[in-house]
Amino acid sequence: MLVALSLVALSTAWTVLGTFAVACATKKRAPDLPRDRLEPVTVLKPLCGADPSLRENLESFFRQDHPAFEIVFGVERGDDPAVEIVRALIEEHPEVSAKLVVHTGKSGHNPKVRNLLGMIDHAANDLVLISDSNVRAPSHYLAEMCAVRADDDRVGLVTNLFAGDGRGSVGTSLECVQLTGFIAAGAALPTLVGDAIVVGKSMLFSRSELARLGGLERVADVLAEDYVIAKMFEDAGRRVAIAPTVLTNVVGKLPLRGVFDRHLRWSMLRVRLRPAFFALEPLTIPLAVLPAAYLVMGAWALAWLGAMLAIRDAGGWLLLRGRSRLHVPLATSLLRDVLMLAVWMATPFKRHVSWRGTRVRVCSGTLLVSEP
Numbered sequence: 001m002l003v004a005l006s007l008v009a010l011s012t013a014w015t016v017l018g019t020f021a022v023a024c025a026t027k028k029r030a031p032d033l034p035r036d037r038l039e040p041v042t043v044l045k046p047l048c049g050a051d052p053s054l055r056e057n058l059e060s061f062f063r064q065d066h067p068a069f070e071i072v073f074g075v076e077r078g079d080d081p082a083v084e085i086v087r088a089l090i091e092e093h094p095e096v097s098a099k100l101v102v103h104t105g106k107s108g109h110n111p112k113v114r115n116l117l118g119m120i121d122h123a124a125n126d127l128v129l130i131s132d133s134n135v136r137a138p139s140h141y142l143a144e145m146c147a148v149r150a151d152d153d154r155v156g157l158v159t160n161l162f163a164g165d166g167r168g169s170v171g172t173s174l175e176c177v178q179l180t181g182f183i184a185a186g187a188a189l190p191t192l193v194g195d196a197i198v199v200g201k202s203m204l205f206s207r208s209e210l211a212r213l214g215g216l217e218r219v220a221d222v223l224a225e226d227y228v229i230a231k232m233f234e235d236a237g238r239r240v241a242i243a244p245t246v247l248t249n250v251v252g253k254l255p256l257r258g259v260f261d262r263h264l265r266w267s268m269l270r271v272r273l274r275p276a277f278f279a280l281e282p283l284t285i286p287l288a289v290l291p292a293a294y295l296v297m298g299a300w301a302l303a304w305l306g307a308m309l310a311i312r313d314a315g316g317w318l319l320l321r322g323r324s325r326l327h328v329p330l331a332t333s334l335l336r337d338v339l340m341l342a343v344w345m346a347t348p349f350k351r352h353v354s355w356r357g358t359r360v361r362v363c364s365g366t367l368l369v370s371e372p
Contacts, residue, residue, distance in 0.1 A: 004292035008304070010280075011289040015308045018185025018284075019315040025161055025188045025242040026319055030144045031151035038146045040068035041204070042123035044130050046115035047073055050081035053250040057136045058085065062093040064142040070097035074119035076105040082133070097124075108220025109360050109368035112200075117216050126208050132201040135162065136248040145204045148243045156238025157196075157230060158204040161188060163320035166251030170332070171259045175251050177329045177336050178263065180320045181313040182284060188242065196233075196240035200226025202247055205233065223353065223366040224269045246320045260343060267347040272366050281344055286312070287337035309333035 043061055047054075061071055073086045083100065090098045103118035116130065129145060131137075141160075148158045161184050164176030183199065190197045203226065210216070213232040219225035230240050254262075271278040282288040286308035293301035313329035313336065352361050352371075360368040 004295040007292040008296050011283045015312045018189045019311050021188035021192050022184050022319050026244050028244050030244050031147040033147035035067050039127045040125040041127040042125040043071045045073045046112050047075050047082040047133050055085050060136045062096045063139050065139045066142040072119050072122050074101045074115050078102050113220045113225050126206050128207045129204045134250050135201050141245050145243050148241050154239045155241045156233035157240045158243050159198045160202040160243050160247045162247040162249040164251045165248045168253040171254035171256045172251050173328050173332050174259050174336050177313050177332050180316040184316050196230040198226045198230040221368050263343050265353050267343050269366050271347050285337045285341050288341050
């Protein structure tokens with residue numbers, strides 16, 4: 001009985017504290033910094049392919065309310081479908097300094113970092129923002145990121161939480177619920193207590209400072225480059241801050257298998273980076289803790305299950321997305337738990353990933369190794 005009570009208590013604590021951390025990260029006020037104190041910044045957009053939402057996502061960065069910014073887009077092939085979209089946007093927005101870099105790629109097994117290494121020397125500014133192609137941002141986003149960094153000399157890297165936005169399939173709904181629930185809480189809680197977990201969709205930092213810490217070259221052969229970059233700053237005594245603006249992560253139409261495969265890859269990172277925490281992950285899945293809850297409270301365990309799912313998924317959704325389509329997390333939370341429990345169980349048996357056309361073995365620390 002004591003073991004069951006401990007499991008229920010730990011699961012409840014994680015659910016409540018995780019959602020509380022999301023609230024703390026997103027409800028704080030952004031620094032009110034004069035525009036003339038905002039440092040010039042280069043937005044780095046590594047691209048590969050063109051999703052249906054790509055044009056709208058990229059155009060949101062041309063509409064940033066920042067006095068001095070540029071955008072550098074990078075592709076590794078001249079015939080990449082993103083090229084035509086980028087060139088059209090550059091032509092339509094002559095008021096924004098933007099360029100497209102077509103390069104053959106640098107060495108490294110991580111395709112995103114390889115692309116970034118081919119782009120970063122084209123940045124005119126020391127302050128850079130790495131931003132994924134499926135992110136859509138409000139006009140104040142870039143200025144806010146710079147203000148958060150400038151407001152505290154201890155901050156070395158600024159990031160954001162993000163909310164999934166998409167419809168069209170059950171898989172898409174599950175992806176959105178997972179992003180606003182488990183992923184948001186799993187990033188916010190450790191980061192706020194000084195043990196940052198960063199998802200690399202949005203990372204602002206000084207490239208000269210990163211170079212002193214080892215540069216992008218240091219993460220060219222690891223899959224979890226975002227996590228490692230954050231740790232590079234923290235190990236150097238610098239803080240990682242979460243800016244209050246919630247970014248939109250545009251989610252395309254996904255089958256259930258696509259959601260499973262995506263989160264299996266993310267789970268492979270967690271087991272190799274934080275194995276002890278990975279072993280405890282079932283505690284973040286209330287459905288997995290239900291038998292223990294039944295031993296403690298009998299039939300009331302069903303009420304506990306409903307409360308935990310509501311706090312984690314509906315609570316995260318409200319904080320990051322508001323009331324719009326709140327029925328989605330309420331309707332899919334149980335299925336989400338079943339799927340993520342299956343992901344957790346499959347993770348120890350998975351050794352390889354295929355990412356952007358590259359198949360590699362994932363070793364300790366998410367080191368990537370080619371195999372014949």
